[in-house]
Amino acid sequence: MRKHLKILEYALSSLWRRKFKSLGIIAVFSLIIFTLSSILLLTYAFKREAMEVLRGAPELIVQRISAGRHEMIPSWYGKRIQEIPGVGMVIPRYWGYYYDPSTGGNYTVMAAAGRGDRKLEMLSGKYPPAGGEVVVGKGVAESRFLSEGSRIPIKGSDGQVRNFIVAGIFTDESSLLTNDLIIMSLMDFRDVFKTGNERATDLVVQVFNPDEVENVARKIREIFPDTRPITRKEILRTYDTLFDWRSGMVLTMFGGALLAFIILAWDKAAGLSAEERHEIGILKAIGWETSDIMELRFWEGFVTSSVSFLTGLIGGYLHIFFFGASIFAPALKGWSVIFPSFRLLPYLNPYQVVVLMFLTVIPYMAATIFPSWKAAITDPDVVMRG
Amino acid sequence: MTNDTIIRAENLSLCINRGRPNEVWPVRDVSLQIKRGEVVVLKGPSGSGKTSLLSLLGCMSRPTEGRILVHGRDVAKLPERFLTEIRRKRFGFIFQQFNLIPGISVRENVMLPLYPVDISFREMRERADSLMDRLGLSGRSHFRVKGLSGGEQQRVAIARALVNDPEVIFADEPTAHLDTKLSSDLVGILEGLKKEGRTILIATHDPLLYEQGFIDRVLEMRDGSIR
Ligand SMILES: Nc1ncnc2c1ncn2[C@@H]1O[C@H](COP(=O)(O)OP(=O)(O)OP(=O)(O)O)[C@@H](O)[C@H]1O
Numbered sequence: 001m002r003k004h005l006k007i008l009e010y011a012l013s014s015l016w017r018r019k020f021k022s023l024g025i026i027a028v029f030s031l032i033i034f035t036l037s038s039i040l041l042l043t044y045a046f047k048r049e050a051m052e053v054l055r056g057a058p059e060l061i062v063q064r065i066s067a068g069r070h071e072m073i074p075s076w077y078g079k080r081i082q083e084i085p086g087v088g089m090v091i092p093r094y095w096g097y098y099y100d101p102s103t104g105g106n107y108t109v110m111a112a113a114g115r116g117d118r119k120l121e122m123l124s125g126k127y128p129p130a131g132g133e134v135v136v137g138k139g140v141a142e143s144r145f146l147s148e149g150s151r152i153p154i155k156g157s158d159g160q161v162r163n164f165i166v167a168g169i170f171t172d173e174s175s176l177l178t179n180d181l182i183i184m185s186l187m188d189f190r191d192v193f194k195t196g197n198e199r200a201t202d203l204v205v206q207v208f209n210p211d212e213v214e215n216v217a218r219k220i221r222e223i224f225p226d227t228r229p230i231t232r233k234e235i236l237r238t239y240d241t242l243f244d245w246r247s248g249m250v251l252t253m254f255g256g257a258l259l260a261f262i263i264l265a266w267d268k269a270a271g272l273s274a275e276e277r278h279e280i281g282i283l284k285a286i287g288w289e290t291s292d293i294m295e296l297r298f299w300e301g302f303v304t305s306s307v308s309f310l311t312g313l314i315g316g317y318l319h320i321f322f323f324g325a326s327i328f329a330p331a332l333k334g335w336s337v338i339f340p341s342f343r344l345l346p347y348l349n350p351y352q353v354v355v356l357m358f359l360t361v362i363p364y365m366a367a368t369i370f371p372s373w374k375a376a377i378t379d380p381d382v383v384m385r386g
Numbered sequence: 387m388t389n390d391t392i393i394r395a396e397n398l399s400l401c402i403n404r405g406r407p408n409e410v411w412p413v414r415d416v417s418l419q420i421k422r423g424e425v426v427v428l429k430g431p432s433g434s435g436k437t438s439l440l441s442l443l444g445c446m447s448r449p450t451e452g453r454i455l456v457h458g459r460d461v462a463k464l465p466e467r468f469l470t471e472i473r474r475k476r477f478g479f480i481f482q483q484f485n486l487i488p489g490i491s492v493r494e495n496v497m498l499p500l501y502p503v504d505i506s507f508r509e510m511r512e513r514a515d516s517l518m519d520r521l522g523l524s525g526r527s528h529f530r531v532k533g534l535s536g537g538e539q540q541r542v543a544i545a546r547a548l549v550n551d552p553e554v555i556f557a558d559e560p561t562a563h564l565d566t567k568l569s570s571d572l573v574g575i576l577e578g579l580k581k582e583g584r585t586i587l588i589a590t591h592d593p594l595l596y597e598q599g600f601i602d603r604v605l606e607m608r609d610g611s612i613r
């Protein structure tokens with residue numbers, strides 16, 4: 001036991017002795033881990049958030065299209081759709097965007113009655129809001145410094161400013177779903193946006209038999225040529241292609257970083273300097289076992305790679321979850337289409353950490369230990385000849 | 387073989403690059419015995435095989451032919467682990483090139499053979515410090531080896547060879563890098579070690595060393611054999 005501690009001590013002293021080399025390796029190694037972990041954490045966080053969105057997404061949504069653009073849909077469309085065989089409830093949804101000049105933020109405004117598709121367990125405070133009240137997402141509350149009972153002025157389509165009272169705030173359990181949300185009563189919604197009493201933003205159509213969804217969608221298109229039924233499958237497909245394309249890019253980056261790593265490891269393996277070889281010979285000659293030398297190199301590799309791994313991983317974590325993946329931002333512009341609020345929920349998947357470790361720490365350790373093993377099994381008498 | 391025989395070599399031969407055009411036999415058919423407390427010098431011209439024989443006797447390399455018995459045990463056939471153990475527990479080496487590790491301190495260099503031994507750090511340090519005291523290195527304990535003079539490096543190498551309290555000390559051309567004054571200092575140190583009862587094996591072609599009175603035997607080597 002003491003022996004192992006002493007060899008560890010000697011390993012640390014060796015690393016310290018070659019501090020520039022050690023720090024250089026740690027710097028490169030950390031950078032690679034940083035890149036790899038950033039990529040991994042980012043893709044995973046995206047997938048998670050997207051799945052979160054999709055889980056709550058309705059099977060079939062019907063929008064009205066006018067001149068190729070999304071239009072408000074008259075309520076009687078819903079009554080007609082309900083008559084199609086196999087259709088259950090048709091729930092109108094009321095939502096829109098609101099630009100807040102004072103913060104420059106774009107919020108999603110919804111009417112409480114029309115939220116048939118969303119789950120609202122993450123509520124703190126009161127829900128649903130009564131007339132003159134709103135319930136807001138955490139992002140909204142933060143950017144406007146709101147708490148329960150504060151007032152929030154909202155300017156309607158008629159130019160009039162209405163003061164709403166904050167009745168509740170969504171917790172940030174799924175910030176993606178609720179972050180930029182302002183929910184008010186249907187009456188207030190109609191009043192603010194002047195949508196009229198007979199029009200909804202879109203319709204959620206329940207279909208009893210999931211296999212019938214495509215059929216129902218086709219029928220709706222026949223009856224109302226000016227509508228666009230969107231099935232969940234279609235949404236999934238869109239996400240899928242997007243993910244595929246992104247993953248392809250991400251994989252390229254991942255591969256590149258891994259390649260850089262292999263080069264580092266290989267360089268180290270090939271680069272057992274004459275000096276290092278000589279030192280191994282000396283240790284061997286004065287009575288170190290081959291296994292002691294392996295242990296020495298193991299500790300060196302272990303310390304180097306765990307310091308680098310932790311530094312890189314923590315760096316990647318902070319980069320993705322606290323600095324909004326700022327370094328990748330240019331490559332990821334497209335994401336903001338899906339995720340308006342670019343603030344991912346911090347999450348570390350232990351499985352990924354283990355995978356990353358296996359792909360980097362293990363090969364690195366092998367690359368450290370193997371060449372010295374080759375040097376250590378040779379007879380030490382070479383040191384007798386200098 | 388008496389109990390007093392520590393190392394015994396029987397018809398030792400060493401071949402390098404066997405079967406290839408550059409095949410050489412640095413050691414040919416050498417038989418000898420080293421007794422406890424003896425100081426033996428291997429003398430001979432450059433290339434006569436002194437270093438090669440020393441490294442065979444010191445269990446650093448294996449003979450191509452013949453046997454080496456350490457305390458009656460044929461080590462030539464033992465697994466490497468045992469050879470290492472013998473070097474670690476019984477032998478101390480003073481190399482021609484000193485072979486110190488340049489980046490670490492004098493004390494760490496001296497302690498080097500003790501890292502794989504199951505003793506505490508404190509004991510390691512105590513042993514190293516007392517040896518450095520004895521060899522006049524106490525003020526140098528935290529110096530890097532790089533900055534030391536040749537004589538000081540030599541003494542660090544000696545301290546390292548002694549730190550495991552070895553039975554046998556192997557010294558290969560110990561005066562090669564020393565001037566006359568330092569060489570006679572070294573002779574003094576070796577004499578002291580002999581008085582402690584240690585067995586010493588020296589390879590040298592330096593008359594100043596092999597003509598000393600404390601030397602028990604001089605073996606002359608030529609072309610790998612002892613005459
Ligand atoms: N590993 C080796 N590869 C090639 N030749 C070797 C090797 N080891 C020994 N020799 C040869 O064997 C001969 C004896 O070498 P050795 O070093 O034992 O002589 P030495 O008596 O110690 O010489 P010196 O006094 O110069 O140190 C030399 O000719 C040397 O070139």
Ligand SMILES: [Mg+2]
Nearest residue numbers: 436437438558
């Ligand atoms: Mg020699």
